[in-house]
Amino acid sequence: MSIQTGSAWVDGSGSRLAKYNFFKRINWGRASVFSVPTLWLAIFFFIPFLVVFKISLSESAIAVPPYTALLDWNAEDAYINLKLNLGNYLFLFEDSFYIDAYLSSIKIAAVSTFFTLLIAFPIAYLMARSKPSMRALLLALVILPFWTSFLLRVYAWMGFLKKNGLVNEFLMGTGIIDQPLIMLQTDFAVYIGIVYTYLPFMVLPLYSALEKMDMTLLEAAEDLGARPTTSFFLITVPLAVPGIIAGCVLVFIPAVGEFVIPSLLGGSDTLMIGRVLWDEFFLNRDWPMASAVAIVMLIVLVLPIMLIRNSQGKEETA
Amino acid sequence: MKRRSLFLNTTATMGFIFLYAPMIALVVYSFNKSKLVTVWGGWSLKWYGELFRNDQIIDAALLSFKIAFISASVAVVLGTMAGFVLSRFGRSRGKMILSGWISAPLVMPEVITGLSLLLLFVAMESAFGWPAGRGTSTIIIAHVTFCMAYVAVIVQSRLSQMDETLEEAAMDLGAKPSSLFFLVTLPLIMPAVISGWLLSFTLSLDDLVIASFVSGPGNSTLPMVIFSKVRLGVSPEVNALATLMIAVVAIGVVAAMWQMRRQTKLLADQE
Amino acid sequence: MIETAGDAGLIASPDITELPLWKQEGATPFLRIENITKKFGDFTAVDNISLDIYKNELFCLLGGSGSGKSTLLRMLAGFESPTSGRIIIDGVDMSGVQPWKRPVNMMFQSYALFPHLSVEDNVGFGLKREGLGRAEVKQRVAEMLDMVQLGHLGKRKPSQLSGGQRQRVALARSLVKRPKLLLLDEPLGALDKKLREETQFELINIQEELGVTFVVVTHDQEEAMTLATRIGVMNNGIIVQTAEPHDVYEYPNSRFVAEFVGSVNLFEGRIIEDQPDSVRINSQEAGAVLYVSHGISCAPNQKVHVAVRPEKMRISREQPDQQENCVCGVVEEYAYMGGLTVYRVRLASGKEVRVTQPNTSREASERLTWKEQVYLYWDLDSSVVLTA
Numbered sequence: 001m002s003i004q005t006g007s008a009w010v011d012g013s014g015s016r017l018a019k020y021n022f023f024k025r026i027n028w029g030r031a032s033v034f035s036v037p038t039l040w041l042a043i044f045f046f047i048p049f050l051v052v053f054k055i056s057l058s059e060s061a062i063a064v065p066p067y068t069a070l071l072d073w074n075a076e077d078a079y080i081n082l083k084l085n086l087g088n089y090l091f092l093f094e095d096s097f098y099i100d101a102y103l104s105s106i107k108i109a110a111v112s113t114f115f116t117l118l119i120a121f122p123i124a125y126l127m128a129r130s131k132p133s134m135r136a137l138l139l140a141l142v143i144l145p146f147w148t149s150f151l152l153r154v155y156a157w158m159g160f161l162k163k164n165g166l167v168n169e170f171l172m173g174t175g176i177i178d179q180p181l182i183m184l185q186t187d188f189a190v191y192i193g194i195v196y197t198y199l200p201f202m203v204l205p206l207y208s209a210l211e212k213m214d215m216t217l218l219e220a221a222e223d224l225g226a227r228p229t230t231s232f233f234l235i236t237v238p239l240a241v242p243g244i245i246a247g248c249v250l251v252f253i254p255a256v257g258e259f260v261i262p263s264l265l266g267g268s269d270t271l272m273i274g275r276v277l278w279d280e281f282f283l284n285r286d287w288p289m290a291s292a293v294a295i296v297m298l299i300v301l302v303l304p305i306m307l308i309r310n311s312q313g314k315e316e317t318a
Numbered sequence: 319m320k321r322r323s324l325f326l327n328t329t330a331t332m333g334f335i336f337l338y339a340p341m342i343a344l345v346v347y348s349f350n351k352s353k354l355v356t357v358w359g360g361w362s363l364k365w366y367g368e369l370f371r372n373d374q375i376i377d378a379a380l381l382s383f384k385i386a387f388i389s390a391s392v393a394v395v396l397g398t399m400a401g402f403v404l405s406r407f408g409r410s411r412g413k414m415i416l417s418g419w420i421s422a423p424l425v426m427p428e429v430i431t432g433l434s435l436l437l438l439f440v441a442m443e444s445a446f447g448w449p450a451g452r453g454t455s456t457i458i459i460a461h462v463t464f465c466m467a468y469v470a471v472i473v474q475s476r477l478s479q480m481d482e483t484l485e486e487a488a489m490d491l492g493a494k495p496s497s498l499f500f501l502v503t504l505p506l507i508m509p510a511v512i513s514g515w516l517l518s519f520t521l522s523l524d525d526l527v528i529a530s531f532v533s534g535p536g537n538s539t540l541p542m543v544i545f546s547k548v549r550l551g552v553s554p555e556v557n558a559l560a561t562l563m564i565a566v567v568a569i570g571v572v573a574a575m576w577q578m579r580r581q582t583k584l585l586a587d588q589e
Numbered sequence: 590m591i592e593t594a595g596d597a598g599l600i601a602s603p604d605i606t607e608l609p610l611w612k613q614e615g616a617t618p619f620l621r622i623e624n625i626t627k628k629f630g631d632f633t634a635v636d637n638i639s640l641d642i643y644k645n646e647l648f649c650l651l652g653g654s655g656s657g658k659s660t661l662l663r664m665l666a667g668f669e670s671p672t673s674g675r676i677i678i679d680g681v682d683m684s685g686v687q688p689w690k691r692p693v694n695m696m697f698q699s700y701a702l703f704p705h706l707s708v709e710d711n712v713g714f715g716l717k718r719e720g721l722g723r724a725e726v727k728q729r730v731a732e733m734l735d736m737v738q739l740g741h742l743g744k745r746k747p748s749q750l751s752g753g754q755r756q757r758v759a760l761a762r763s764l765v766k767r768p769k770l771l772l773l774d775e776p777l778g779a780l781d782k783k784l785r786e787e788t789q790f791e792l793i794n795i796q797e798e799l800g801v802t803f804v805v806v807t808h809d810q811e812e813a814m815t816l817a818t819r820i821g822v823m824n825n826g827i828i829v830q831t832a833e834p835h836d837v838y839e840y841p842n843s844r845f846v847a848e849f850v851g852s853v854n855l856f857e858g859r860i861i862e863d864q865p866d867s868v869r870i871n872s873q874e875a876g877a878v879l880y881v882s883h884g885i886s887c888a889p890n891q892k893v894h895v896a897v898r899p900e901k902m903r904i905s906r907e908q909p910d911q912q913e914n915c916v917c918g919v920v921e922e923y924a925y926m927g928g929l930t931v932y933r934v935r936l937a938s939g940k941e942v943r944v945t946q947p948n949t950s951r952e953a954s955e956r957l958t959w960k961e962q963v964y965l966y967w968d969l970d971s972s973v974v975l976t977a
Binding site for chain 3: 481483484486487488489490491492493494497501502505506
Binding site for chain 1: 326327329330333334336337338339340341343344347396399400402403407412413415416419420422423424425426427428429430433434435437438440441444459460462463466470495496516517520523524526527530531541544545548549551552556557560563564567568570571572575579
């Protein structure tokens with residue numbers, strides 16, 4: 001719109017439809033469009049965290065469900081007994097096992113996020129700079145694994161990395177090694193698994209950031225005397241920063257809590273917090289402990305990143 | 319310049335090889351005759367036969383398809399509503415809450431989502447007696463919750479690209495907001511709604527962690543069965559199953575691409 | 590020779606030239622805008638505008654970006670509700686009337702054609718909302734498409750049309766409901782220059798044929814000049830001047846209008862002699878006493894501006910006979926543009942004056958060139974005094 005109507009830049013919400021007076025009145029259709037999804041999320045996404053927090057403060061018990069109640073109602077004396085058990089949290093910090101698990105999860109997630117970025121960038125860059133027809137093909141090639149089963153893609157690497165798997169066969173066949181490498185059930189396999197399964201999550205935001213970039217910017221930089229490598233680091237990379245951040249968040253957070261990859265590709269000593277939570281819950285049946293692990297993971301890892309992401313999103317819309 | 323693009327092409331090609339080599343190996347080995355999955359014993363369709371005779375896998379697959387179909391359909395309705403609120407309603411406190419919540423399931427580690435939903439279901443059961451036990455319905459609720467977030471994001475981005483004057487024009491020509499949505503808005507965001515449905519279907523079909531938490535006994539979904547099988551090592555039947563799934567997805571993606579290409583070509587011809 | 594609105598149509602005597610409705614005292618306006626204000630937060634987009642528009646008018650709101658013209662149009666359509674004031678269309682107060690219930694249709698700048706519907710379905714969209722029968726919808730759509738000469742393209746999708754064809758579909762779609770009032774937002778803005786000129790006249794023909802009242806928003810003064818019965822020049826949320834195109838150009842009421850519509854030379858000065866039918870103004874900038882052959886009402890010794898259009902000035906090497914309205918300067922630059930030449934002349938005061946002269950002779954040698962001393966002069970009735 002070449003004509004500034006005033007509304008376009010004064011109304012920050014960006015939606016002009018929002019301002020019709022008929023929408024301002026109470027309108028049942030409008031109210032239900034808003035409240036149905038919001039209520040659903042409130043009940044099945046927000047409230048569950050409160051429940052988890054509550055249970056993390058109770059004690060494990062051999063019962064159904066396997067935890068004690070926080071509130072005791074004593075009818076005879078009309079007493080309400082509130083029992084908060086911080087033991088689970090104290091235990092988390094006392095036992096180095098849990099702290100090690102958190103740290104090792106962060107390390108594994110961070111390293112794999114870095115390598116995912118390293119591999120994804122050339123792919124996204126190539127896609128953004130190729131012709132539209134080629135672009136569609138490459139995009140489909142990136143998206144295709146994204147639509148196939150995550151579990152089966154992890155599984156594919158089991159056959160690939162195991163002792164007598166294809167990689168070892170190939171390396172021994174070409175004479176590079178004479179003993180098969182032990183790759184499966186190591187941290188190395190976990191890195192590979194994370195990079196592999198989360199690659200599309202990194203490529204797509206990077207691609208959408210790079211695609212928006214005006215290629216004449218690079219020409220302008222070169223015209224002003226920058227070499228291609230210089231203009232790449234001074235122009236392309238800074239402009240791709242929103243994509244880099246979005247991609248890293250999309251890879252890092254799920255990778256921290258990853259369960260399938262360490263349990264299929266990792267060894268018994270591959271310590272990841274998602275696996276610890278799973279074992280606490282399914283093997284030890286210690287629901288309060290599992291809840292405490294989840295709450296700490298949420299507070300320490302997920303919340304800060306989501307806040308960063310939100311503030312970044314606001315900057316972009318501002 | 320030339321050398322740089324050579325470097326770029328090489329690294330990107332290696333990236334694509336990295337993406338596809340394991341899947342191609344999986345497909346090839348699914349046709350292996352040998353029972354020992356690692357030794358090549360010639361071409362055979364034997365494992366496909368085994369797969370279709372395995373009742374456990376077939377039952378789990380049917381259950382998973384049912385769950386995925388229902389979850390995707392509910393998620394599309396809720397997600398479209400949420401996406402519409404996010405892009406078409408004015409700024410309000412309620413909208414801020416919704417926009418904060420809607421993106422959270424996208425990045426939440428699955429173990430946390432799964433655990434928290436299970437604990438909610440248990441607490442609800444002891445408080446209201448519903449849901450009585452866990453099974454298909456609890457899995458569906460869990461899947462709708464995270465799938466609707468994906469749908470909302472897709473629909474919202476489509477709506478924000480859409481020219482709002484189209485909706486104003488419809489109103490100007492006498493369409494009320496309700497009929498306006500079905501006559502103009504919905505047809506125009508249909509591609510986004512369809513891809514949201516397909517994505518939800520795939521995500522639901524694929525989910526192992528959340529379903530493991532919220533399912534009850536006797537309600538094993540396909541990923542749960544696969545997981546218990548492959549945990550013990552490579553299984554030729556799973557290779558066959560994976561190949562079938564890859565084939566379906568590949569056909570779907572190619573068909574979608576072909577359709578898109580045909581449409582753009584159609585438009586280009588008429589310009 | 591003043592008639593009442595009711596008699597206007599009945600008197601058809603050839604020797605009586607009918608006055609347009611807006612010049613008839615007591616004529617009933619078709620669209621009445623009463624003290625309309627629209628605020629977005631602290632920003633006032635439209636500031637207490639009152640305006641009457643009469644039946645069969647083609648009224649142009651002319652203004653730059655952010656002048657409030659589009660906001661005013663959107664309030665007429667009902668997409669924005671005024672912060673205060675009323676809009677009355679054909680005697681009905683539009684406050685609280687939703688867009689889909691107003692007897693008003695709009696042609697959008699982007700055309701806003703529904704991409705998923707064919708041309709026919711686009712044009713028929715509004716009729717179907719009225720609940721008309723299929724046969725009637727079909728017939729009226731066909732008539733309308735014939736009128737805009739697109740009868741053969743009814744089955745096409747908007748994406749399969751050229752820009753000019755889309756513009757006609759948009760026009761047809763907004764007219765097919767026979768609105769009392771048609772709002773057009775930059776109707777020709779997306780067309781190239783040649784097509785725009787053709788379409789301008791077509792638009793006037795259609796308007797006269799259908800007898801619909803048009804309100805057009807535009808930033809293009811040429812478009813406004815060609816189309817409009819009257820022009821409302823807008824700036825900063827107010828209408829600065831409402832007048833017929835000729836009057837807007839020849840008798841601007843303010844410096845803003847003089848400068849916005851066409852180009853103009855303004856000389857600052859003070860009134861030294863104030864007669865009922867003429868004034869003399871001493872202008873330092875012009876370095877002369879300027880004479881204007883119309884009276885003005887203002888305080889003595891008030892600072893005013895004398896506006897002279899570049900084409901009203903004449904330029905010559907020799908001093909002309911006339912004493913008044915003659916200034917002297919040096920040619921600083923000139924641009925030969927074929928039909929005319931534009932000169933930039935620097936006066937002794939440092940003031941730069943723009944003069945355009947038709948090239949009546951083919952000989953290049955006769956033309957003035959750089960650094961030449963020249964005299965600029967204009968007729969006594971060619972200039973306007975602006976107090977605002």
